[in-house]
Amino acid sequence: MKKLHRITLPAILLFLFVFCPASLFAVIRYVTPTGAGTKDGSSWANASDDLQAMINASSQGDLIYVAVGTYKPRRLANDVNTISVNNRYCAFVLKPKVDIYGGFDPANGITNINNRILPGSGNGSILSGNLGDVNSMADNAYHVVIAAANDTPTDFYITRLDGFIIHEGHASATSNAITVNGQTIARSQGGGIYLSNVSGLYIQNCWKRATGPVVVAGCICT
Numbered sequence: 001m002k003k004l005h006r007i008t009l010p011a012i013l014l015f016l017f018v019f020c021p022a023s024l025f026a027v028i029r030y031v032t033p034t035g036a037g038t039k040d041g042s043s044w045a046n047a048s049d050d051l052q053a054m055i056n057a058s059s060q061g062d063l064i065y066v067a068v069g070t071y072k073p074r075r076l077a078n079d080v081n082t083i084s085v086n087n088r089y090c091a092f093v094l095k096p097k098v099d100i101y102g103g104f105d106p107a108n109g110i111t112n113i114n115n116r117i118l119p120g121s122g123n124g125s126i127l128s129g130n131l132g133d134v135n136s137m138a139d140n141a142y143h144v145v146i147a148a149a150n151d152t153p154t155d156f157y158i159t160r161l162d163g164f165i166i167h168e169g170h171a172s173a174t175s176n177a178i179t180v181n182g183q184t185i186a187r188s189q190g191g192g193i194y195l196s197n198v199s200g201l202y203i204q205n206c207w208k209r210a211t212g213p214v215v216v217a218g219c220i221c222t
Contacts, residue, residue: 027062029054032106033069044106051100052092056080060097066164067104068117070126077146077185078178086131088139088170089178091194094147094201096155102163103205119165119207129169129191140170148183148196157200166192166208 029041035049041057047067048054052075054064073090076082080093094100102125103116110117117124129141144166149155169191177186183196192208195201 025061027058029058029062029064030067030106031064031071032067033071044111047106050074052080055093055095055098055100058095058098062098064098064100065104065111065113066100066102066125067106068102068122068124070128072128072131073141073144077143077180086139088131088142090131090141091129091143091146092127093180094145094156094159094161096149097159099160100162100164101160116163118163118205124165125163126165126167128167130167137168137170138172140168142169142171142173142187143185143190143192143194144169145193146180146185146190146196147193147198147201148181148185149198150181150183153197153199156198158202159200160202160204161206162202162204164206166206 030044030047031041031049031051031054032044032047033049035047036044037046039048040046041048041054044067051064051066051071052073058064073092074083074085076084076087076089077091077093078089084090101113101116103118104110104125105117127144129144131141132139145161147156171187171189171191173187175187177184179185180196185194185196193203
């Protein structure tokens, strides 16, 4: 007679934790320009209107889906928990292993990641540094997007920023750098995207337009 082996719940959970991809446990957060419902980001019906807050709330392996429309940074790059509207030091600060996808249009049924409105195909998701007076660049954000690794450059390996127009950053200053995740961020470079101590970040399906010295198609990498 064959002996039956009982598989306990803790053993099953251990197997799932060790052998299953992190994507199975990923939390998806949702962002629209004006938000909806409770604005906790738990669904399109309760979408947040604060992209950086959703980045802050995310853990490694989580995803953020961003609807079409324009988003401007309103949290300080060196203190992402502090809102400071129209402050040039604001930027969208990425987090390692948190993937951000733009181009969704839930109002028109476009909610599939493989069927998004990408740059060049319509009015997509825009990350804009045009703060304050929209007719002047003098008060635009120094950087629209910042990725800075506190530990090793590979912290950002295969992190994705996908499906955005990134524009109207204005890296116009020559002094008074800020510190983000232990890295010095100069205000004279990387108006669109500033990468510091970062390796393996995937920037896909993105268009970039901003001022300041241009390295690697609009990014300044240090």
